[in-house]
Amino acid sequence: MKTYNFSAGPGVMPEEVITTIKQEFENNERSHMSIVEISHRSKKFQNIIISAEQKLRQLMQIPDDYAVVFLQGGGSMQFEMMPLNFATQHQNIAVLDSGNFSKKAEEAARQIGKNTTILASTKDQHYQKLPTLPSNFDASAFDYLHIVTNSTIEGAAFHQANLPQTSGRLIADMSSNILAEPYNVSDFDAIFAGGQKNLGPAGVTVAIIKKSWLAEQDLTGVGPMMRYQNHIDKQSMYNTSPVFSVYALDLVLSWVIEQGGVAEMHRQNLEKSGKLYAYLDQSDFYTAPVEKTARSLTNIVFTTGNLERDKAIAQQAEAAGLFNLAGHRSVGGFRASLYNAQPAAAVDALIAFLQKVEQNA
Amino acid sequence: MKTYNFSAGPGVMPEEVITTIKQEFENNERSHMSIVEISHRSKKFQNIIISAEQKLRQLMQIPDDYAVVFLQGGGSMQFEMMPLNFATQHQNIAVLDSGNFSKKAEEAARQIGKNTTILASTKDQHYQKLPTLPSNFDASAFDYLHIVTNSTIEGAAFHQANLPQTSGRLIADMSSNILAEPYNVSDFDAIFAGGQKNLGPAGVTVAIIKKSWLAEQDLTGVGPMMRYQNHIDKQSMYNTSPVFSVYALDLVLSWVIEQGGVAEMHRQNLEKSGKLYAYLDQSDFYTAPVEKTARSLTNIVFTTGNLERDKAIAQQAEAAGLFNLAGHRSVGGFRASLYNAQPAAAVDALIAFLQKVEQNA
Numbered sequence: 001m002k003t004y005n006f007s008a009g010p011g012v013m014p015e016e017v018i019t020t021i022k023q024e025f026e027n028n029e030r031s032h033m034s035i036v037e038i039s040h041r042s043k044k045f046q047n048i049i050i051s052a053e054q055k056l057r058q059l060m061q062i063p064d065d066y067a068v069v070f071l072q073g074g075g076s077m078q079f080e081m082m083p084l085n086f087a088t089q090h091q092n093i094a095v096l097d098s099g100n101f102s103k104k105a106e107e108a109a110r111q112i113g114k115n116t117t118i119l120a121s122t123k124d125q126h127y128q129k130l131p132t133l134p135s136n137f138d139a140s141a142f143d144y145l146h147i148v149t150n151s152t153i154e155g156a157a158f159h160q161a162n163l164p165q166t167s168g169r170l171i172a173d174m175s176s177n178i179l180a181e182p183y184n185v186s187d188f189d190a191i192f193a194g195g196q197k198n199l200g201p202a203g204v205t206v207a208i209i210k211k212s213w214l215a216e217q218d219l220t221g222v223g224p225m226m227r228y229q230n231h232i233d234k235q236s237m238y239n240t241s242p243v244f245s246v247y248a249l250d251l252v253l254s255w256v257i258e259q260g261g262v263a264e265m266h267r268q269n270l271e272k273s274g275k276l277y278a279y280l281d282q283s284d285f286y287t288a289p290v291e292k293t294a295r296s297l298t299n300i301v302f303t304t305g306n307l308e309r310d311k312a313i314a315q316q317a318e319a320a321g322l323f324n325l326a327g328h329r330s331v332g333g334f335r336a337s338l339y340n341a342q343p344a345a346a347v348d349a350l351i352a353f354l355q356k357v358e359q360n361a
Numbered sequence: 362m363k364t365y366n367f368s369a370g371p372g373v374m375p376e377e378v379i380t381t382i383k384q385e386f387e388n389n390e391r392s393h394m395s396i397v398e399i400s401h402r403s404k405k406f407q408n409i410i411i412s413a414e415q416k417l418r419q420l421m422q423i424p425d426d427y428a429v430v431f432l433q434g435g436g437s438m439q440f441e442m443m444p445l446n447f448a449t450q451h452q453n454i455a456v457l458d459s460g461n462f463s464k465k466a467e468e469a470a471r472q473i474g475k476n477t478t479i480l481a482s483t484k485d486q487h488y489q490k491l492p493t494l495p496s497n498f499d500a501s502a503f504d505y506l507h508i509v510t511n512s513t514i515e516g517a518a519f520h521q522a523n524l525p526q527t528s529g530r531l532i533a534d535m536s537s538n539i540l541a542e543p544y545n546v547s548d549f550d551a552i553f554a555g556g557q558k559n560l561g562p563a564g565v566t567v568a569i570i571k572k573s574w575l576a577e578q579d580l581t582g583v584g585p586m587m588r589y590q591n592h593i594d595k596q597s598m599y600n601t602s603p604v605f606s607v608y609a610l611d612l613v614l615s616w617v618i619e620q621g622g623v624a625e626m627h628r629q630n631l632e633k634s635g636k637l638y639a640y641l642d643q644s645d646f647y648t649a650p651v652e653k654t655a656r657s658l659t660n661i662v663f664t665t666g667n668l669e670r671d672k673a674i675a676q677q678a679e680a681a682g683l684f685n686l687a688g689h690r691s692v693g694g695f696r697a698s699l700y701n702a703q704p705a706a707a708v709d710a711l712i713a714f715l716q717k718v719e720q721n722a
Contacts, residue, residue: 005393007400010604012393021397022386029380032366032373032707036382036562036609039368039685072433072564073586076600080584112584196601201397203433203564203603223441223473225434239437240557242564243371244605248397324400346393 004346007324008152008299008337009176009197017200017251017341024247040241048250049236055253056206059262060178062185065212069231070246071205075101075175078192078205079108082171084226086190087114087143088217094142096131096164097121099151100330101173106146117142126331127154130162130294139168144189150177152197153328155301155335156294163187169213177298178206179256180340181266189213195245198298198339200252203245207231256340265340269297272338272347276300279351285358286334303333304361310334313357320353322346365707367697368685369513369660370537370558375702378561378612385608401602409611410597416614417567420623421539423546426573430592431607432566436462436536439553439566440469443532445587447551448475448504449578455503457492457525458482460512461691462534467507478503487692488515491523491655500529505550511538513558514689516662516696517655524548530574538659539567540617541701542627550574556606559659559700561613564606568592617701626701630658633699633708637661640712646719647695664694665722671695674718681714683707 005012028034038044053068062068071077082105087093092115095106103123106116120131139145145166150157152175158164160183169189178193185191189210196202209228224230230238236246256265277295280288280302288295288302303310310333314326327333336350366373389395399405414429423429432438443466448454453476456467464484467477481492500506506527511518513536519525521544530550539554546552550571557563570589585591591599597607617626638656641649641663649656649663664671671694675687688694697711 003392003394005398007398007403010398010400010601012398013395015391015393018386018390018395018397022383022390025379025383025386029383030376031364032376033364033684034374034379036379037366037368037371037373039371040563042368042685072435072438072603074433074600077433077586080586108585111582113582194601196604201605202401202601203606221472221474224469225438225441239435240371240555240563242433242603242606243557244562244609245564245603248605323394324403 001321002349003321003323004349005323006336006346006350008328008335009339010202011197011337011339012341013200013248013252014255014341017248017255020251021248035247036244038243040237040243045241045243045247048247049241052246052250052253053236055250055257059253059256060183060185062208065210066185067209067211067228067232069207069209069228070236070241070249071207071231072203072242074202074205075173075192075194076104076108078173078207079105080112081226081228082146082190082192083109083112083114084222085214085217085219085228086169086171088219090141090143091115092117092142094119094137094145096133096145096147097123098131098148098156098158099127099154101151101153101175102146102148105148105173126289127151127156128289129291130156130158133164133166137166139166142168144169144171146171146173148173149183150174150296150298152176152299153331155290155296155299157296160184162293177296179262179265180269180298182262195249200249201245203242204249268344269338269340272342272344273297273300276336276338276347276351279354283358285361286354298337298339300336300338301327301333307332316357317353322350322353362682363710364682364684365710366684367707367711369689369696369698370700371563372558372698372700373702374561374609374613375616378609378616381612382609396608397605399604401598401604406602406604406608409608410602413607413611413614414597416611416618420614420617421544421546421569423569426571427546428570428572428589428593430568430570430589431597431602431610432568432592433564433603435555435563435566436534436553437465437469439534439568440466441473442587442589443507443551443553444470444473444475445583446575446578446580446589447530447532449580451502451504452476453478453503455480455498455506457494457506457508458484459492459509459517459519460488460515462512462514462536463507463509466509466534487650488512488517489650490652491517491519494525494527498527500527503529505530505532507532507534509534510544511535511657511659513537513660514692516651516657516660518657521545523654538657540623540626541630541659543623556610561610562606564603565610629705630699630701633703633705634658634661637697637699637708637712640715644719646722647715659698659700661697661699662688662694668693677718678714683711683714
């Protein structure tokens with residue numbers, strides 16, 4: 001039976017990438033020189049990490065004033081590194097709370113001694129709408145504004161067209177929709193993304209840093225591993241890179257380029273998610289509760305309105321080869337993650353399954 | 362041609378482990394559910410991470426008062442996490458400087474605002490001896506003493522028999538000889554090791570933490586990802602684990618158990634390194650400069666006394682299938698890393714090659 005994996009991450013990777021990884025281990029089964037056994041300073045790996053940076057630059061059209069670094073620790077580590085490196089003047093960051101990961105970032109900044117202000121939150125609306133930047137927002141009182149472009153758990157997204165317009169600095173957590181839709185990098189002062197959703201396996205995190213802004217910071221007391229500048233100066237080799245994860249990331253980036261880049265991914269993602277939302281919207285049985293203009297292309301959240309029933313249906317889906325459809329444990333319901341590597345056939349299979357359940361209900 | 366990889370890390374892993382990894386990708390080439398695509402919260406991965414912890418506990422006979430966590434960021438991140446979590450009372454750590462990585466740890470602690478004292482250093486002897494704890498050392502003035510059990514670059518080791526005897530707390534960086542020889546965990550208050558030497562691939566770091574000591578700390582201002590307690594409370598799943606690296610680590614731990622555990626690894630490592638040291642010591646052409654009682658079992662450092670010639674010979678070795686024999690770029694010469702997974706045949710091939718060079722010199 002064909003199986004599909006709707007995990008919110010780590011999640012599905014392109015089949016071609018999995019085949020290449022398999023071949024790497026096949027070819028090096030007895031050489032003692034497979035990708036997990038070579039030095040991060042070997043030529044083979046140096047070429048990989050340089051190539052990965054170049055491909056990401058190409059795919060996102062990253063301007064020269066931005067550095068790209070591959071780090072460890074996931075988005076959660078960025079919740080600390082960003083304020084440590086950039087909340088140095090006012091010691092104060094502004095947050096638009098559009099979901100669980102906005103709150104986590106805000107809490108982490110507070111815990112390391114920064115002041116934080118939640119400018120607006122849609123928590124009371126279960127994050128089914130996007131928070132709006134207050135018209136009286138005074139950017140000059142803050143080091144930066146923090147946003148999450150795509151709320152992995154709740155399924156709302158700031159697309160390029162509805163980004164908050166701030167006169168100040170803007171940092172975005174793009175963990176769950178980087179490369180899924182286009183963003184103008186120059187609209188941001190820093191961007192980060194954990195690898196395990198749209199970029200590759202867990203274990204590598206991408207940070208894109210405006211160098212001229214970083215140069216203004218006083219980093220007294222910040223440890224060497226927490227300083228972006230150290231990683232930039234050593235081209236992401238300040239210490240041992242997570243070699244396998246960067247290798248797999250590089251393969252995924254090649255695959256995205258071969259597919260036609262972010263524009264083509266965006267087209268496919270609009271099509272995949274559009275098909276699913278259209279089905280859910282016409283259904284009397286399921287509801288997709290996120291406001292239409294704010295809907296995520298990558299994490300499609302829906303429910304029958306009965307969390308116990310949702311759970312049973314998600315369980316039942318596994319027998320049909322459809323895995324990991326349960327919503328995040330904090331919210332329940334369903335979540336179908338349609339990252340770049342998710343084939344269109346997965347959406348068709350999902351809709352067919354949901355229809356059958358609806359008909360039998 | 363048979364190839365051998367003497368890289369100091371990431372380095373050779375057991376052939377059986379590489380085969381298992383290959384099979385994992387073979388079996389899941391079309392399932393969208395390979396080890397790099399499954400959620401860190403999936404049952405499959407939960408079982409892996411729990412099993413890895415149990416195996417490490419078994420192998421090192423870790424007492425119940427010690428927590429085991431799997432983290433990211435390598436030893437370098439531990440250079441910051443350890444002082445952040447444990448240098449909280451005196452804000453002062455003592456260091457025995459036995460090589461490059463002792464200095465790095467000391468510098469990182471200083472950079473985050475802690476006081477540091479280098480009690481003794483063998484830098485002037487090119488780290489070919491071990492520093493000795495001064496007889497007037499007053500442990501009560503420091504939060505802890507930091508040591509590196511095995512200097513990966515310079516090749517000197519504090520074996521269990523020559524550990525410094527302190528009445529205070531002791532933290533050890535065991536990155537390059539964990540599981541290569543036995544240590545009494547209860548002689549330490551915390552231990553850490555980057556994965557990419559004796560444990561598996563890069564991208565995972567092990568920390569072993571005395572819980573009762575951690576409970577005494579005031580961690581105001583320390584970020585959530587930098588607190589061991591958060592990782593302990595969530596069984597290393599505070600955020601997304603580096604799934605592949607933990608998976609491969611678990612396979613390596615199984616392999617070590619199958620081989621006969623740390624005692625058997627130690628026996629093999631004594632044999633492998635002993636054979637190489639014996640050859641080098643009897644040779645008039647090569648010198649192993651590290652003092653005999655302090656010699657590393659895992660990183661065997663030697664030279665012909667002429668760094669240019671060493672470089673040429675290391676290059677020549679590649680043609681004979683012997684890779685990564687050049688010493689670290691900071692010291693030159695040769696370094697043959699003989700981690701657990703290094704087969705005895707690699708040492709025989711190396712000695713045969715070195716003999717041939719010597720005969721033709």
